[in-house]
Amino acid sequence: MMRFAPWKVAATVAATLIAILICLPSMIGPDNRARLAGVLPSWLPPNSIVLGLDLQGGAHLLYEVDRGDVIRSMTGNLRDDLRRLLRDEKISIAGGIGVNPRGVQVRIPDAAERARIMPKLYGLVQVAAGPGGSGLDISDAGDGLLKLTLTDGAIDSKVKRAVEQTIEVLNRRVNGLGTTEPNIQRQGSDRILVEVPGLQDTNRLKDIVGTTAKLEFRLVGEPGANPGDVDMLDQADQPGKLPVEKQVMVQGEDLTDAQPGFDSRTGEPVVNFRFNIRGGQKFGQVTSANVGRPFAIVLDNKVISAPRILGPITGGSGQISGRFSVEQANNLAILLRAGALPAKLNIVEERSVGPGLGQDSIDAGKRAAYWAAGLVVAYMLVTYGVFGIFANVALLIHISMIFAALVMLRATLTLPGIAGIVLTIGMAVDSNVLIYERIREESHAGRSLISALDAGFNRAFATIVDSNVTMFVVAAILYFLGSGPVRGFAVSLALGILTTIVTAVTMTRMMIALWYRYARPTKLPI
CATH class of the missing domain: 1.20.1640.10 (Multidrug efflux transporter AcrB transmembrane domain)
Structure with missing residues (x-):
């Protein structure tokens, strides 16, 4: 009508x-x-x-997941898992566990123990290769020497998962910058494209993207400590190294939130953080047992702050200070909220579209x-x-x-x-x-x-x-x-x-x- x-x-x-x-x-x-x-x-x-x-205009970065870093991480995990398995099964070995570029090796003199442990070795690395799939090639080099080598399928599967996890982390990090409609997508098997419209400061984007953000809370080593029990780490706010105990007391994975703020006494920019229940309990136990000792806050193997524990902190929250600028405190909070990258990233291409x-x-x-x-x-x-x-x-x-x-x-x-x-x-x-x-x-x-x-x-x-x-x-x-x-x-x-x-x-x-x-x-x- x-x-x-x-x-x-x-x-x-x-x-x-x-x-x-x-x-x-x-x-x-x-x-x-x-x-x-x-x-x-x-x-x-x-x-x-x-x-x-x-x-x-904006920032255009093309990253590549460092395959060597993934292999090193897998080799380290394989060594730790093998050590645990040998200990649980009470297997005697000659010498220690050796590390190869793509695997580990161990000498088990007793033939019966080798035969007993062999089926369980294949389960140390699992890949999505279907039923019965294994991520290890195991060879007997003679004289009881077993060589465990990571397969190409296991490495490719790990790299694929690393790319997927990295994209998730980068999305949280870049969105934390307050930018509009960033484009983060996979390119090929091991590359990630990051495009952020309107962001002309590519250095800030690289700082946010390129940091692994591995946060750890460790005690500062006491004078006279065994050199094998401490790491000499660089300090972010001053020259020189600081002896820090190797044992990680609380992992950054237990953080549930991190927000920039200002210290109520000094007015300096700080980062306020909060743990989950497990992290809060660990943090409370450590601070209760070590009152008076410096407690190092380590980010990517660099000490950003080492405040002295003045008393037990049982509320599951704390504060990170380190002579930050407002932008640095905000960037650190973004990194901690987003979580750590699963692998190192290398810049393949960098363009600033004007x-x-x-x-x-x-x-x-x-x-x-x-x-x-x-x-x-x-x-x-x-x-x-x-x-x-x-x-x-x-x-x-x-x-x-x-x-x-x-x-x-x-x-x-x-x-x-x-x-x-x-x-x-x-x-x-x-x-x-x-x-x-x-x-x-x-x-x-x-x-x-x-x-x-x-x-x-x-x-x-x-x-x-x-x-x-x-x-x-x-x-x-x-x-x-x-x-x-x-x-x-x-x-x-x-x-x-x-x-x-x-x-x-x-x-x-x-x-x-x-x-x-x-x-x-x-x-x-x-």
């Missing part, structure tokens, strides 16, 4: 105005945007469109969008006259709704995203073309004007829905299977498809219905 209730017209106009108001902050400068935020209703989002790395390049991309995207919109508007005016005006107005509302949706979803607009919007401009007009041509056919078939208009919209609607549903499925596949810029293209394409159905069908129909009611034409104007 070509009739619209007044409330439907009012709702459509209100939705259009709201979309324009939401887009408005993105079209003006930062100063005017701040003033506008004080004028707009509080329920309207005051945010502007988030631009991607290719539009506003705002100049971003502006070039914006200008190119604007030119493409302006040319596309201009040519479409001209074609519709020349071909369909007054109906072309209705289509162009609907097209303007269509673009406004896409940008409003991007703002409300806090989605990132990238150059491929602009391409998706340009594509939906053509799709939106294509829907109008289908409707108008159908109206022409109905009119040439002898129908009255009102009957031709109604039949044109009704019979073209199914075709429009079918074509847009097909495109929406494609956009969904691109979003869920793609990454980075591909997902940006998919988001803008999907939003454009949804708004196309609203503007090309509902709004165009409403404008033509109002035109017919007030103009009372006697013939079709196309």
Whole structure:
């Protein structure tokens, strides 16, 4: 039917105005945007469109998980597990456990003990190799010498897990910086791409990403301690080394929260931390038994603070001080909250995308969008006259709704995203073309004007829905299977498809219905 209730017209106009108001902050400068935020209703989002790395610049880092570090970690764990197994099984060995580049070796003189321990050795390294899979190659070199070598499958599996865990940690760390829409994704088997739009300080990003954040609480070694029981560690706040006991009293893994703050006595920036129940109990026991001794807080094998224990700390919380700046305290809190990296990362590629390049991309995207919109508007005016005006107005509302949706979803607009919007401009007009041509056919078939208009919209609607549903499925596949810029293209394409159905069908129909009611034409104007 070509009739619209007044409330439907009012709702459509209100939705259009709201979309324009939401887009408005993105079209003006930062100063005017701040003033506008004080004028707009509080329920309207005051945010502007988030631009991607290719539009506003930012930091681009490509990391590679250090395979050698993973192997060294696996070899160390294998040595410890082997030592525990030999002790539990009461196996006698000649000499100690030797370490090779990709495994360990041990000499078991007794043949019966070798035969008894051999089946259990294969269980020291488990990999996802299916039933019966083992991560070890075990060979008897003669004279009771057993060599345990890590297989390529075990190493590859460990590297894969390290990459997955690293991506999770990096997401928590980079999001802690307060940046918008960082892109952290896997590249190949052992590389990770980190892109942070709008962050020009790449050194700060490298400090956050590249630190392993292995936090330990150890007692400072007492004078005259056995050199084999202490590590000589560098100090972060002063030159020289400090003897620190090797035994780790409390692990950083027991932290549940870390927040930057200020010392109530000195006003210096500090980091306040809180343990879980297990960590709180350990911390309380250590501080109770060692009142008066310095307690070293070690981050990545560097002593950042060594305060003296003045009394038992049983509340499960504490404070880290170390002559930090405000930014350093904030960065340390982010690292501790995010957790430690499972392996060392090496920088393969580093790029800082400047705002100049971003502006070039914006200008190119604007030119493409302006040319596309201009040519479409001209074609519709020349071909369909007054109906072309209705289509162009609907097209303007269509673009406004896409940008409003991007703002409300806090989605990132990238150059491929602009391409998706340009594509939906053509799709939106294509829907109008289908409707108008159908109206022409109905009119040439002898129908009255009102009957031709109604039949044109009704019979073209199914075709429009079918074509847009097909495109929406494609956009969904691109979003869920793609990454980075591909997902940006998919988001803008999907939003454009949804708004196309609203503007090309509902709004165009409403404008033509109002035109017919007030103009009372006697013939079709196309």
